[in-house]
Amino acid sequence: MTQTARGGVEAPVEKTADTSPGSTFESIDPRTGEVVATHPVHDGKHVADAVRTARDAQHWWDELGFHQRKLRLDAWRRLLVSRLDEAAELISAETGKPMDDARLELVLVVDHLHWAAANAYKVLRRRGVSAGALMANQAATVEYRAFGVVGVIGPWNYPAFTPMGSIAYALAAGNSVVFKPSELTPGVGEWLRRTFAEVVPEQPVLQVVTGFGETGAALCRAGTDKIAFTGSTETGKRVMATCSESLTPVLVECGGKDALIVDSDADLRAAAEAAVWGAVSNAGQTCIGVERVYVVDSVAERFVQLVLDRAEKLRPGGQPTADLGPITMDSQVEVIREHIADAVRSGGKAELGGETSVRPPYVDPVVLTDVPEDSAAVAEETFGPTIVINRVSTAEEGVERANNGNYGLGGTVFSRSRGMALARRMRTGMVAVNSVISFAAVPALPFGGVGDSGFGRIHGADGLREFARPQAITRTRFRMPIDPMTFGRSTRTVRYLVRLMKLIRGRR
Structure with a gap:
C-alpha cells in the first residue's frame, strides 16, 4: 500500500519503511524538517496482541453501561479542554498548520465528544416497537449493541478531529478502539491514548499502534469487529478488499472534489x-x-x-x-x-x-x-x-x-x-x-459521502449506530388462539389468516 493524498494506512512513496522487529520511524515538522519524536513500527504480532487485549478491555467497558461510560468520557473531555494548547502545539508541529487552526480542530473534537457521550443512551438504548396485528401476542424490542473492537485508521490532515469522529462515537457505543494514526502524525494519536488512559486507567480501552502501510493492513487482518478508515479512494478500496477476507465490516470516508x-x-x-x-x-x-x-x-x-x-x-x-x-x-x-x-x-x-x-x-x-x-x-x-x-x-x-x-x-x-x-x-x-x-x-x-467519497457515516445518531449492531428481540406475552407456526396447526388456520389480512390490510 502506498501513500496518497490523505491516507493514514500507507507509507509515503518517497520513504523506505523499515518494518523489521524493533524498528522505529520519526515524525517530522514539515516547516523545518526537524524531528518531532520517534515512534515504534508495530508489526503484525503487536497489532494482533493489541486487538486481543482490547477485546478483554471491551467486555469491562461495555458492562459499565451508558451512564458510567458517560462519566468517564466527560472526564476525558474536561481533560482535553484543560490541555488544549498542549495538543495544539503537537498538531502544529506534526502537520505544520497554524496554532489557531489546530485550536479550532480541537474545539470541534471537544464538542463532538460531548455530544456522543450525552446522546449514546438515547440513541442506542433498548426500546419497544409495535409488534403489529398478526403478532399482537409478542412484545418487540430493538437495541443497539456494541460491535466489540473497532479499528480506526486515521489521516494526517486533521489528525485529531477526523479520527475522533470514529473514536468518540465508538467508545460511547461501548466498543474498545485500536487506533492507527497516520505515519505523519503518530504523536497526536499517542497523545489521545495517553490522555484517555489518565481518566480510564483500569483497562486499555483505547490503544494506539504506529507504523506504515503494513501496520494498517495488519489491523485490517487482526480480528477487529469493524474498521473505520479515512483516506484516499484507492486506499479505501484496498482496505475493503483486505477486510473482505474476514467479512469485517468497514466504514470508508474517502476523498472529495x-x-x-x-x-x-x-x-x-x-x-x-x-x-x-x-x-x-x-x-x-x-x-x-x-x-x-x-x-x-x-x-x-x-x-x-x-x-x-x-x-x-x-x-x-x-x-x-x-x-x-x-x-x-x-x-x-x-x-x-x-x-x-x-x-x-x-x-x-x-x-x-x-x-x-x-x-x-x-x-x-x-x-x-x-x-x-x-x-x-x-x-x-x-x-x-x-x-x-x-x-x-x-x-x-x-x-x-x-x-x-x-x-x-x-x-x-x-x-x-x-x-x-x-x-x-x-x-x-x-x-x-x-x-x-x-x-x-x-x-x-x-458526516460521510457517496460514490468515490465512500460510505457509512460518522457523527450524530447515525454515527453512533454505525458503531453498534441492532439486535431485535421478541418475547411471547400470551398464547394466540390461532398459531400458524406449528405443524400441529389445523387445515383452517392459514385460511383464517388470509381472510383476516384481506379484512384489515386489503382496504385503503
Whole structure:
C-alpha cells in the first residue's frame, strides 16, 4: 500500500519503511524538517496482541453501561479542554498548520465528544416497537449493541478531529478502539491514548499502534469487529478488499472534489469569503474543502474580483500566526503543481499565482478561471490551496456540473431565494447553504459521502449506530388462539389468516 493524498494506512512513496522487529520511524515538522519524536513500527504480532487485549478491555467497558461510560468520557473531555494548547502545539508541529487552526480542530473534537457521550443512551438504548396485528401476542424490542473492537485508521490532515469522529462515537457505543494514526502524525494519536488512559486507567480501552502501510493492513487482518478508515479512494478500496477476507465490516470516508454554487442573487461578499476559506484554510488539505466554484455568469466578474481581493492578502508560513501552513506531505506538492500547469495548458487562466506559487513546502493561494471540466484541476482531488472558478448560465447548470464527478462528499450553495432547493439536488452527503463546511461542526449531523467519497457515516445518531449492531428481540406475552407456526396447526388456520389480512390490510 502506498501513500496518497490523505491516507493514514500507507507509507509515503518517497520513504523506505523499515518494518523489521524493533524498528522505529520519526515524525517530522514539515516547516523545518526537524524531528518531532520517534515512534515504534508495530508489526503484525503487536497489532494482533493489541486487538486481543482490547477485546478483554471491551467486555469491562461495555458492562459499565451508558451512564458510567458517560462519566468517564466527560472526564476525558474536561481533560482535553484543560490541555488544549498542549495538543495544539503537537498538531502544529506534526502537520505544520497554524496554532489557531489546530485550536479550532480541537474545539470541534471537544464538542463532538460531548455530544456522543450525552446522546449514546438515547440513541442506542433498548426500546419497544409495535409488534403489529398478526403478532399482537409478542412484545418487540430493538437495541443497539456494541460491535466489540473497532479499528480506526486515521489521516494526517486533521489528525485529531477526523479520527475522533470514529473514536468518540465508538467508545460511547461501548466498543474498545485500536487506533492507527497516520505515519505523519503518530504523536497526536499517542497523545489521545495517553490522555484517555489518565481518566480510564483500569483497562486499555483505547490503544494506539504506529507504523506504515503494513501496520494498517495488519489491523485490517487482526480480528477487529469493524474498521473505520479515512483516506484516499484507492486506499479505501484496498482496505475493503483486505477486510473482505474476514467479512469485517468497514466504514470508508474517502476523498472529495467539493463544489460551491453561487446563484445570481447570492450575497457575493459572503460567498467569496466562504470560497477562499473553504479552498485555502489548512493549505487546502481538507477533504470537504472547496475545490471548484460554479458562479452564475451575471455575477461572475464581481465574485471573482472579491475572491482575488481576499486571496491575494493571504501568505503561507511556518510562524504560528501564518494564514496557512505548509503542504504536509512532500509528494503532494508535485500533484498541486501539475494540476495548476494542466489547467493553464488546457486553456484556463491563472487569475492569481500559478506554477511559481509552488515553493516547497509552501504553496501560495492560486485562483484559476475558465478551466475545462476534463482538466485534472476540475476532475481530480488537488488537496492544495487552489480554487477553480467556472462560469455557468444558471445555478442549475452549476449543480449539474458539480454532480458530474465521481466524488460526492460535501457541497456549498450561496443563494438568497433557492438555497435549500439547490442543496437538495446536489449528489453529496452534506451541503452547507450560505456558509461553508458548517455541517462538520454540527455534532448531531451525520458526516460521510457517496460514490468515490465512500460510505457509512460518522457523527450524530447515525454515527453512533454505525458503531453498534441492532439486535431485535421478541418475547411471547400470551398464547394466540390461532398459531400458524406449528405443524400441529389445523387445515383452517392459514385460511383464517388470509381472510383476516384481506379484512384489515386489503382496504385503503
